[in-house]
Amino acid sequence: MARGRKVNSNGEKSKQLLREKAIELFSTNGYYQTKISDIVKAAQVTQPTFYLYFESKDSLFNDLHQQFQQDLFNILDEQFDQQDIQFLKVVENLLQYFIANPMLTKIGLYQSEESYLVKDKLVKKFEEILEGQARNYPNQQHNDIQVVSQSLLGSILRLTNAFLLTNQKSAKELAEDLFSIYFKKEPALVTS
Template sequence: MARGRKVNSNGEKSKQLLREKAIELFSTNGYYQTKISDIVKAAKVTQPTFYLYFESKDSLFHDLNEQFQQDLFHILEEQLQQQGMQFQKVIENLLQYFASNPLLTKIGLYQSEASYTVKEKLVEKFEQILDGQVENYHNLQRNDIHIVSQSLMGSIERITDTLLLTNRKSAKELAEDLFSIYFVEEAESVVVS
C-alpha cells in the first residue's frame, strides 16, 4: 500500500495554508520580524505540522522565492517563444503577474536577498527580446540596449511599488506609459517662428 498523503488531503491543504500565511506575514512584517510561531498561529496549525513540510523558516522563504522566480521566468519564456510578440505586451504581462501576486512580488522583487539576481535576469531577458526587435524601435538603434534594459528595469521596479501595488494604475496603463517613454518614435521637429 502506498504511503504518504494523497493530493488534496488535509496535509496538502495545511502546506498551502502555511505558504499563504507566510507570504502575508513576510510581505507585511519582513523576513526577520516573522517567526515560525506567527506563521503557524495564522495558519491555525501546530508547529510540528510546519516541520512536516519545511525544514525551517529559511527553507520556506527560499521556497516562496523559487516559486516567484519560476512563475516570472515561465511567463517570459512563453512570450519569447511567441513570434511577433510586441514588447509592450511583454511588459504588460510582467506587470499583470506582479499585480495578481502583490504579496509574493513584495517578497521576490524587494525583500529577498535574491531580488538583485532576479532583476539582473529580467534585464537579460529584456535585452534578449529587444535585441530581436531593434529594427522596430528608433531609439534602440542609437542607444545601448543594456542601458535601456537597465533603465526600464529600474522604472518597472519603482512604478510597481508606487503605482501598481497601490492600485493607482493598472498593468495595462503602466505598460502603455512605459512604452511611450522608452519606445515611441520621436515626433518630427516642429519649428517655432
C-alpha cells in the same frame, strides 16, 4: 505516537495554507519580524506540521522566492516563444502578474536577499527581447541595450511599488506610460 499532521488529513492543503500565510506575513512584516510561531498560528496548524513541509523559516522564504522566480520566467519564456509579440505586451503581462500576486512580488522583488538575481535575469531577458525586436524600436537603436534594459527595469521596480501595488494604475496603464517614455516613435523629419 507520530507528531505533526493527523491521520487522513490533507497534507497539501496544510502546506499551501502555510505558504499563503507566510506570504501575507513576510510581505507585511518582513522576513526578520515574522516568526514560525506567527505563521503556524495564522495557518492554524501545529509547529510540528510546519516542520513536515519546511526545514526552517529560511527554507520556506526561499521556497516562496523560487516560486516567484519560476512564475516570472515562465511568463517571459512563454511570451518570448511568440516571435511577433510586442514588448509592450510582455511588460504588461509582467505587471499583471505583479498586481495579481502583490505580496509574493514584494518578497521576490524587494525583500529577498536573492532579488538581485531575479533583477539580473529580467535585465538579460529584456536585452534578448530588445535585440530580437530592434527593428520595432528604431529610436532605441543608437542606445546601449544594456543601459535601456537596466533603466527600464529600474523604472518598472520603482513604478510597480509606487503605482501598481498601491492600485493607482493598472498594468496596462503603467505599461503604456513606460512605453511612451522608452519607446516613443521619433517624429518624422519635415523637409521643406
